[in-house]
Structure formats: C-alpha cells, structure tokens
Amino acid sequence: MNRPIYLDYAAATPTDNRVIDAMVKCLTQNGTFANPHAKDHVYGWEAAEACETARAQVASLVGCSPLEITFTSGATESNNLAIMGLAFALHKQGDKRRHIITTKIEHKAVLEACEVLQERGYKVTYLTPHKYGTVDCELLKSALDDDTFLVSIAQANSVLGSVNDIKALAKVTREAGAYFHTDTAQSAGYIETDFDHSDVSMATLTSEKVCGPKGVGALYIKRSLGLKLTALIYGGGQEKGLRGGTVPTHQVVGMGKAFEILQKEGKSDKERIESLRNHLLRRLKDIPGIIINGSMTHHVPGIVSVSFNNVDPRLLLPTLSGIAVSTGSACASADLKPSYILKAIGLTDDQARASLRISFGRFTTLEEIDEACDEICLKVPKLMTQYQKEKNL
Numbered sequence: 001m002n003r004p005i006y007l008d009y010a011a012a013t014p015t016d017n018r019v020i021d022a023m024v025k026c027l028t029q030n031g032t033f034a035n036p037h038a039k040d041h042v043y044g045w046e047a048a049e050a051c052e053t054a055r056a057q058v059a060s061l062v063g064c065s066p067l068e069i070t071f072t073s074g075a076t077e078s079n080n081l082a083i084m085g086l087a088f089a090l091h092k093q094g095d096k097r098r099h100i101i102t103t104k105i106e107h108k109a110v111l112e113a114c115e116v117l118q119e120r121g122y123k124v125t126y127l128t129p130h131k132y133g134t135v136d137c138e139l140l141k142s143a144l145d146d147d148t149f150l151v152s153i154a155q156a157n158s159v160l161g162s163v164n165d166i167k168a169l170a171k172v173t174r175e176a177g178a179y180f181h182t183d184t185a186q187s188a189g190y191i192e193t194d195f196d197h198s199d200v201s202m203a204t205l206t207s208e209k210v211c212g213p214k215g216v217g218a219l220y221i222k223r224s225l226g227l228k229l230t231a232l233i234y235g236g237g238q239e240k241g242l243r244g245g246t247v248p249t250h251q252v253v254g255m256g257k258a259f260e261i262l263q264k265e266g267k268s269d270k271e272r273i274e275s276l277r278n279h280l281l282r283r284l285k286d287i288p289g290i291i292i293n294g295s296m297t298h299h300v301p302g303i304v305s306v307s308f309n310n311v312d313p314r315l316l317l318p319t320l321s322g323i324a325v326s327t328g329s330a331c332a333s334a335d336l337k338p339s340y341i342l343k344a345i346g347l348t349d350d351q352a353r354a355s356l357r358i359s360f361g362r363f364t365t366l367e368e369i370d371e372a373c374d375e376i377c378l379k380v381p382k383l384m385t386q387y388q389k390e391k392n393l
C-alpha cells in the first residue's frame with residue numbers, strides 16, 4: 001500500500017539519521033549506555049559528559065548558558081514546570097501575587113496547567129489574539145496588574161504557525177515586575193530566540209519538532225533572576241533537584257545533535273521550507289471558498305493552516321487520502337470538535353471543522369508539495385459542489 005505524503009511535521013518530525021547515529025552510540029555495550037549519574041566509574045563519567053555536551057548544544061542554539069538548561073521529558077513537562085513550578089515556588093516564598101496572563105490559543109499543556117492553578121484560587125486572564133493569531137504589547141499591557149506574577153505566551157502557535165514578538169512582550173512583562181515564559185516548541189531554531197539578550201525568564205524547548213527524538217525537551221530558566229522553581233517530579237535530585245529521574249542519555253544526546261544540526265543548517269533549511277510554503281500557497285489560494293489562516297508576515301516556515309467554506313468536514317480527511325495532515329492539533333484530533341484555536345481567531349464552527357494544518361520540514365520535497373496540491377485542488381472543489389447540491393445552496 002502506498003502511504004500518504006507525510007505533511008504533519010508540526011505534530012512530529014522524522015528523526016534525522018545523524019541524530020539516530022548519535023543516539024545509538026549511547027545504547028550499545030561499547031557506547032555511553034551507563035547511568036550519567038553514576039559517579040564511581042568511567043562509564044558514568046562518559047555518559048555524564050555526553051549529556052553535558054548535549055546541554056551545551058541546546059544552549060548554543062538558543063543563545064544562553066548550559067547552566068540555564070534543564071532537561072525534561074518534552075514540551076508538556078517544560079510548560080507544566082514553568083507555570084506550576086513558579087507558582088508553587090513563589091507561594092512558598094510568601095509572594096501574594098496570584099494572577100497569570102496567557103492567551104486563548106496556547107497549547108493545552110499551558111492552558112491545563114493554568115486551569116490547575118485556577119482550581120487552587122489563582123486568577124487567569126486569557127487574551128483574545130488578533131485574527132492573525134498574535135497578541136501585541138498594548139493588549140498585554142491592558143491586562144497586566146500588580147497581582148500578575150507570570151505571563152505565558154508561545155513564540156509560535158502550533159496550529160496557525162503565527163509568530164509573536166516575544167522580545168517585546170517579555171520586555172513589557174518584566175517592566176511590570178512579572179516573569180515571562182514562552183513555549184518555543186514550534187519555533188526554536190527557525191525563529192530567533194537569543195535568550196541572553198532578551199527579557200524572557202523561562203522558555204520551553206523540544207526535540208521532536210526539529211528532527212530529534214520524542215520524549216525529551218528542556219526548560220530554559222534565566223539564571224540572573226535567581227528563580228528557584230518547585231520541582232514537579234521528585235527523586236534522586238537530578239537536574240539540580242528540578243527533575244528527579246535518570247537523565248536518558250540517548251534522548252538528550254539526540255536532542256543535542258538535532259539542535260547542533262539546526263544551528264549549522266537552520267538558515268538554509270528555513271529558506272528551503274519557506275520556498276515550499278510559498279509554492280503551496282500560490283497553488284492553493286485560488287480554490288474558491290478557501291481561507292488562509294494565520295499571519296502572512298510573521299510565521300514559522302513549515303506550518304500552513306487553511307479552512308474551507310461549504311465543505312462537509314466529515315468528508316474532508318477521508319477524501320484527501322493521499323496526504324497525511326491534521327485538522328488542528330494532534331492532541332485534539334480524536335473528535336470533530338472545532339479547534340479552539342481557530343474559533344478564537346474568529347472562524348465559525350463549520351469553517352473551523354473544515355480545516356487542515358499542512359506542516360512540512362527538512363525532508364519534504366517540492367514534488368511532494370506539488371502532489372499534495374494536486375490532491376487538494378482536485379478534490380476540495382468537488383466536495384464543495386457536493387455540499388452545495390445537498391444543501392440546495
């Protein structure tokens with residue numbers, strides 16, 4: 001059976017072979033398989049060194065010190081640790097502030113962490129983004145108050161690909177005396193971060209979106225702030241007591257390698273992916289009733305979100321059987337509920353349901369994009385005609 005063309009990079013990317021090679025060396029008998037926390041022998045020292053090299057590779061890409069990188073199991077855990085870990089820590093220190101600001105279109109790993117705190121009496125403001133899926137400083141300023149201790153706004157949205165001006169939002173937040181967290185799961189390596197020269201207090205990083213392995217991520221925590229987050233996972237005091245559990249050498253080495261490759265090749269990767277995006281949009285824009293979501297000027301290269309008027313959403317994915325895309329976020333795709341992100345930027349329920357997130361990256365070819373366009377340009381107009389006939393439109 002021919003498998004459909006894979007266009008769901010925003011959910012997960014194929015792992016780069018160079019990353020796999022680096023990871024395998026951490027698993028074999030002759031490699032750095034040992035527990036990196038084993039202090040009593042050379043096997044442990046070698047594994048620890050491999051993890052520290054990976055930490056430096058991650059730090060180097062995002063412009064910070066390796067001391068500011070804590071490894072986690074992925075973006076979900078990093079977001080939880082940033083938000084809940086800070087809230088619990090400040091509470092313990094007697095800080096009375098209880099207000100968090102975020103947006104309606106954050107990933108569930110941010111929204112649900114905020115909800116947990118809401119259940120404990122915290123107040124959460126959910127900013128409504130502009131229709132292009134971004135928020136600006138004026139909107140943020142109007143929500144900040146003396147009670148605000150944290151603002152959490154993603155750099156790039158996972159469904160729309162729209163990119164926020166994180167530097168400016170962080171500056172406004174810090175001027176108001178609160179901490180600023182950003183989720184860069186969809187943007188690190190493709191959109192500038194340079195944490196050393198920004199007011200970002202904490203940032204979520206992940207590996208699976210940049211051709212690294214799943215199950216590993218990191219949290220950047222700005223050292224000069226002296227933040228002591230409360231751990232959410234307790235155990236052997238690993239990661240300076242912030243994250244109990246044996247650091248999985250092969251995973252973090254894989255993440256380090258993926259970040260190293262991105263640092264060397266990210267610029268050319270980005271240009272190539274951007275040209276695929278432009279080609280895709282040129283071909284799709286003339287489909288009648290198509291809506292192209294997100295920002296045309298501030299976006300990550302590899303995510304395109306489109307919606308269709310007058311299409312039965314239940315038929316959309318089964319009809320487009322030659323392409324593997326998602327209707328929104330992979331985590332929410334089990335039901336046909338309209339995406340809360342597309343609803344928040346003003347789409348109707350029907351438009352939000354009849355949507356595709358087409359995402360691509362390092363290994364996607366122009367031929368694949370062309371084939372995907374052939375499929376969409378041929379089949380979607382037929383679905384529209386069928387829908388209009390059935391509804392007598």
Ligand SMILES: Cc1ncc(COP(=O)(O)O)c(C=O)c1O
Binds near residue numbers: 074109206
């Ligand atoms: C912006 C963003 N944050 C967090 C996550 C969660 O990542 P993970 O499931 O790897 O923890 C995702 C996953 O798609 C994401 O896109």
